[in-house]
Amino acid sequence: xxxxxxxxxxxxxxxxxxxxxxxxxxxxxxxxxxxxxxxxxxxxxxxxxxxxxxxxxxxxxxxxxxxxxxxxxxxxxxxxxxxxxxxxxxxxxxxxxxxxxxxxxxxxxxxxxxxxxxxxxxxxxxxxxxxxxxxxxxxxxxxxxxxxxxxxxxxxxxxxxxxxxxxxxxxxxxxxxxxxxxxxxxxxx
Numbered sequence: 001x002x003x004x005x006x007x008x009x010x011x012x013x014x015x016x017x018x019x020x021x022x023x024x025x026x027x028x029x030x031x032x033x034x035x036x037x038x039x040x041x042x043x044x045x046x047x048x049x050x051x052x053x054x055x056x057x058x059x060x061x062x063x064x065x066x067x068x069x070x071x072x073x074x075x076x077x078x079x080x081x082x083x084x085x086x087x088x089x090x091x092x093x094x095x096x097x098x099x100x101x102x103x104x105x106x107x108x109x110x111x112x113x114x115x116x117x118x119x120x121x122x123x124x125x126x127x128x129x130x131x132x133x134x135x136x137x138x139x140x141x142x143x144x145x146x147x148x149x150x151x152x153x154x155x156x157x158x159x160x161x162x163x164x165x166x167x168x169x170x171x172x173x174x175x176x177x178x179x180x181x182x183x184x185x186x187x188x189x
Contacts, residue, residue: 014077014109015044017099021145024091025163026099028080031087037065037080044077044099045069052081052178060085060168062178069097081178085168090178095151095158103141104129111159113138113150135174144173149181 017026024030027040038047045068052062061084066076077097081090093101095110102108104127106119117139120131130142140148140161151160162181164173 014097015099017093017101019101019103019146019163021143022165024088025093025101028078028088028091030089030165032082033087034063034065034082037082037088041065041067041078041080048076052180059083059170062167064178064180081181083167086165089165089167089176090181091163092149092181093161093163095153095160098160101161101163103143103146106141108140108146108148108159108161110153113148113157113159116140116148116159147173147177 019025022030027043028037032040034049038049041047048066048068050064050066052064054061063082065080065082067078067080068074069077074097075094077094077099079092079094080088082088093099093109098109100107100109104123106116106123108116120139120141123129124131131139132142133139134148136150138148138150138159140146145164147162147164149160149162150157162177164176166173167176170176
């Protein structure tokens, strides 16, 4: 089954991937090597591997694997980050082209962040559960392995979740976030 958003939302058709906390997303498993990520990501599209800047000496060298859908030059649907010491530790699903991923039945990718917040609140009230806000103020599931990010698509701030485990030398997923993802913030597409 594929997810299709409204035509005016700026969000493309997408495949659905499952998420398992501390295990992985879709065909990608935390701890994979660069070669294993490239092989597994071929189900979505072509890949490009590059080095990440080493902003913090505490972290071992890190690679970025961009996975592109289709032949046209479009932003990567998925960006995976692999640490030399920890393997795959971060998977970012791009708001427009990324696969759809759900958490407790709530779609997380490419959503208007205001609508996602309302749905997270309603879900928490219904099941007697919780949700959390990132330090930037984005609402998301109460799961330390999901770090919600914002991506400006047209005039709407959409969800661009990161699925993570702590990497070498970090205590939390937030501490593990690649510097490129901090800078990604509210980029336009």
